[in-house]
Amino acid sequence: MRALCWNGVNDLRVQTVADPEIVNPHDAILRVTMSTTCGSDLHFIDGYLPTMEPGDIIGHEFMGVVEEVGPEVRKIKKGDRVVVPSSISCGACHYCKNQLYSLCDNTHPKPELQEATLGYPTAGIYGYTHAFGGYAGAHAQYVRVPHADVDCFQVPEGLRDEQVIFLSDAAPTGYMGAEFCNIQPGDTVAVWGCGGVGLMAQKSAWLLGAGRVIGIDRLPERLHMAREHAGAETIDYTEVESVVDVLREMTGGRGPDACIDAVGMEAHGTGVDYAYDRVKQALRLHTDRGTALREAITACAKGGTLAILGVYGVMDKFPLGVMMNKGLTVRAAQQHGQRYIPRLLEHLRKGELDPSFLATHRFSLEDAPTGYRMFKNKEQGCVRAVFTP
Amino acid sequence: MVTDVIRDRARVVRGAGAAAAERLGAVERSLTIERPAEDLYRQWRDPQVMKQVMAHLGVVTPAGEGRLHWLMVNPTGQVVEWDTQLVEDRPGEVIRWATANGPIPNEGSVRFHAAPGDRGTVVTLCLRFSPQSGPIGDIAARLGKNFNLRNLTGTALRRFKSLAETGEIPTTHRQPSGRGAGRDE
Ligand SMILES: NC(=O)c1ccc[n+]([C@@H]2O[C@H](COP(=O)([O-])OP(=O)(O)OC[C@H]3O[C@@H](n4cnc5c(N)ncnc54)[C@H](O)[C@@H]3O)[C@@H](O)[C@H]2O)c1
Ligand SMILES: [Zn+2]
Ligand SMILES: [Zn+2]
Numbered sequence: 001m002r003a004l005c006w007n008g009v010n011d012l013r014v015q016t017v018a019d020p021e022i023v024n025p026h027d028a029i030l031r032v033t034m035s036t037t038c039g040s041d042l043h044f045i046d047g048y049l050p051t052m053e054p055g056d057i058i059g060h061e062f063m064g065v066v067e068e069v070g071p072e073v074r075k076i077k078k079g080d081r082v083v084v085p086s087s088i089s090c091g092a093c094h095y096c097k098n099q100l101y102s103l104c105d106n107t108h109p110k111p112e113l114q115e116a117t118l119g120y121p122t123a124g125i126y127g128y129t130h131a132f133g134g135y136a137g138a139h140a141q142y143v144r145v146p147h148a149d150v151d152c153f154q155v156p157e158g159l160r161d162e163q164v165i166f167l168s169d170a171a172p173t174g175y176m177g178a179e180f181c182n183i184q185p186g187d188t189v190a191v192w193g194c195g196g197v198g199l200m201a202q203k204s205a206w207l208l209g210a211g212r213v214i215g216i217d218r219l220p221e222r223l224h225m226a227r228e229h230a231g232a233e234t235i236d237y238t239e240v241e242s243v244v245d246v247l248r249e250m251t252g253g254r255g256p257d258a259c260i261d262a263v264g265m266e267a268h269g270t271g272v273d274y275a276y277d278r279v280k281q282a283l284r285l286h287t288d289r290g291t292a293l294r295e296a297i298t299a300c301a302k303g304g305t306l307a308i309l310g311v312y313g314v315m316d317k318f319p320l321g322v323m324m325n326k327g328l329t330v331r332a333a334q335q336h337g338q339r340y341i342p343r344l345l346e347h348l349r350k351g352e353l354d355p356s357f358l359a360t361h362r363f364s365l366e367d368a369p370t371g372y373r374m375f376k377n378k379e380q381g382c383v384r385a386v387f388t389p
Numbered sequence: 390m391v392t393d394v395i396r397d398r399a400r401v402v403r404g405a406g407a408a409a410a411e412r413l414g415a416v417e418r419s420l421t422i423e424r425p426a427e428d429l430y431r432q433w434r435d436p437q438v439m440k441q442v443m444a445h446l447g448v449v450t451p452a453g454e455g456r457l458h459w460l461m462v463n464p465t466g467q468v469v470e471w472d473t474q475l476v477e478d479r480p481g482e483v484i485r486w487a488t489a490n491g492p493i494p495n496e497g498s499v500r501f502h503a504a505p506g507d508r509g510t511v512v513t514l515c516l517r518f519s520p521q522s523g524p525i526g527d528i529a530a531r532l533g534k535n536f537n538l539r540n541l542t543g544t545a546l547r548r549f550k551s552l553a554e555t556g557e558i559p560t561t562h563r564q565p566s567g568r569g570a571g572r573d574e
Binding site for chain 1: 421423508509540543544547550551554555556557558559560561562563564565566567568569570571572
């Protein structure tokens with residue numbers, strides 16, 4: 001089959017590789033009908049997230065049609081049209097039972113790689129570094145989905161791929177961020193970043209009862225989307241002296257009750273250096289550019305909530321004292337898609353949250369490297385590039 | 390026995406990163422598994438389960454009543470084989486085995502005790518490749534210089550847990566990639 005492979009920093013190529021096979025009894029093979037880019041991919045395409053290996057198939061946000069199922073698959077069957085969350089979850093461990101699906105204990109094939117940095121391994125993620133399991137990704141014609149009964153969600157009739165694809169990752173991530181904020185009536189929620197994740201967080205904040213939603217970015221077309229599609233007020237951080245001051249004034253001197261970071265380690269796009277020692281199985285992450293996160297901590301109301309959705313390494317100069325003295329509640333996670341997809345399908349069916357506007361550019365899988373270049377450089381207002389094999 | 394483990398463990402800690410011989414000794418690690426102790430005990434006694442759980446270490450096959458045959462290929466391609474014999478068997482509590490014959494003095498035990506609340510069972514695995522009998526340098530050479538008992542023990546527990554909780558062990562075996570013939574080993 002054809003698949004998009006990472007071959008080094010900023011070196012993506014569509015290559016011919018073997019077809020995936022059923023390996024474990026709960027596996028399914030999906031014929032991918034659509035996949036999409038994510039800001040998380042940029043972190044390893046740019047070389048800031050270590051443990052990629054040349055030849056890795058990337059892509060973790062996808063949907064498709066079930067082609068084949070393993071002997072222990074009970075619910076999902078050949079021909080089902082499904083959407084799949086980016087992290088792989090068993091449905092049976094303590095974490096899955098508590099709906100903390102991205103913390104699943106049973107889907108990381110190389111747990112020792114993560115034990116070194118996190119203390120304990122998390123769930124595997126499709127096409128997203130060996131530290132997260134080294135699973136083949138979904139920018140391909142076919143993909144193997146372990147624990148198919150837990151991780152495949154049937155798509156109701158009448159919904160187009162563009163409407164459903166983002167339920168794999170961007171939408172549940174944003175929704176989780178809003179849920180983390182424990183929004184009370186009248187609360188103001190400020191969201192750093194108006195990419196796919198930030199925009200979904202803004203829409204979700206309304207659905208969960210926010211009184212006011214503010215989006216922060218510098219790209220005019222994304223700020224426009226925040227206003228038009230997510231009903232947010234916006235701040236262009238390059239146009240103001242201090243985002244913190246502007247937010248303070250906008251909220252009567254109190255600050256936003258909840259702040260969501262949907263930017264991550266490449267705020268301002270400069271280097272994170274890292275060392276990766278494969279032989280010693282040690283994963284080392286160094287300084288991030290944490291501008292947005294630091295700003296969110298300072299801007300947040302006293303006693304407020306900070307939700308971190310952006311991906312980070314091990315940040316230096318983290319303002320822990322500011323967080324502590326202000327009594328902030330901090331919540332963070334890789335998204336627990338399996339928890340949110342049923343709810344999001346319901347919102348989609350009722351017309352309350354339709355993420356299809358994120359799909360600004362459409363390419364065939366063969367042109368995926370162009371799609372990634374446009375997404376990375378934010379060319380022609382690209383918010384998300386979607387690929388069809 | 391307990392003091393032995395502690396002494397050996399101290400040696401392992403001191404020797405971390407040092408010569409291969411220092412990495413031998415005993416390692417004890419625990420993991421919580423969401424299943425009753427009786428179930429886990431029964432699964433550990435099943436040679437088919439052992440075969441899958443220890444697959445990262447080598448090939449483990451049943452060799453008659455209470456015996457297992459271990460076969461390992463070290464990084465230089467040399468085949469090392471030995472047999473272990475069950476030496477203690479208390480259903481739902483503990484299983485202990487030791488080398489019956491072969492060049493590798495290997496013993497191990499697995500203990501099961503209830504985790505707090507409804508968290509299942511704490512499973513404690515102790516593996517020892519004891520340098521006390523046989524020339525130590527010889528054993529180290531046979532097992533290979535990358536032999537890391539701590540990781541091997543942890544991995545065995547993780548594999549056992551996944552098998553017990555989900556019926557399979559996570560793997561990327563034979564998946565497609567842009568390497569070699571388009572498929573990983
Ligand atoms: N937690 C999860 O499960 C999860 C899932 C998906 C993505 N992510 C992470 O979320 C982050 C955003 O993802 P995305 O797909 O929306 O990425 P994206 O690259 O499309 O969007 C990031 C946005 O942040 C803006 N930005 C940069 N610096 C800023 C600053 N200082 N202040 C305000 N805005 C700034 C950029 O202009 C851009 O619009 C990434 O770090 C990604 O890795 C996390
Ligand atoms: Zn993502
Ligand atoms: Zn799980």
